[in-house]
Amino acid sequence: MDTAWNRERFLKAQEALRNLTDSVRLGSVQWVAAFDVSFQGRRGYGVGALFDYETLAMSECYSVSFDAYVPYVPTFLAFREMPYILSIWKRFTRKPDLMLIDGHGLSHPRAMGIATQAGLACRTPSIGIAKKPLFGLELQTEEGTFLVHPETGERLAYVYKHKPRFNPVYISVGVGMDLSTAVNVVLKLFRGCREPEPLRAVHNVSLNEGRIGLHAV
């Protein structure tokens, strides 16, 4: 089975994808998709929704549920959660201009976090929003705090607190733009909470799907 866990194969897959990151470029943004997956044991509940970038009005929302094919292994999150995202992607009647993913993009040991892999798979610009660091050194500068590459010093993620008392989120490029663009785009999606509103919305739905068994239509 090609979905089975195999470290060597997954490593090679991630390395091969590095050659495709120029195939996607961000244009004007009207429709933003956000995705999240929650689990109860092996059972995964994936939710994805489409939002108007300016008003944040939700225009479509879908959920899927099936058993995960592989366990969670750090730096290989995409192989566990992407099947849910792709399954939802097919159901959108309009394709998003931008995808928001719960997790890292380029701030990953092989620059291939789930936001990057999902953006490439859907050939759509993407941004990763993570709640914990994964890779890189935290560095404070005049322009803010970043996760930087340990060897090259390249800025991999912006460490952002929407309010001073909040724990930060780590904003990284998935694919199709530079970091400053990703940050500018994402900062307009916050509405007073730790996370941007589209991700907060789908996260809440996926928790409900798993715990109460509601059904999105």
Added chain:
DNA sequence: GCGACAG
């Protein structure tokens, strides 16, 4: 060898 390690 040991610890760290998105969701």
Added chain:
DNA sequence: ATCTTGTCGC
């Protein structure tokens, strides 16, 4: 991510 009770604070 999920398991899991009470508890401190606005």
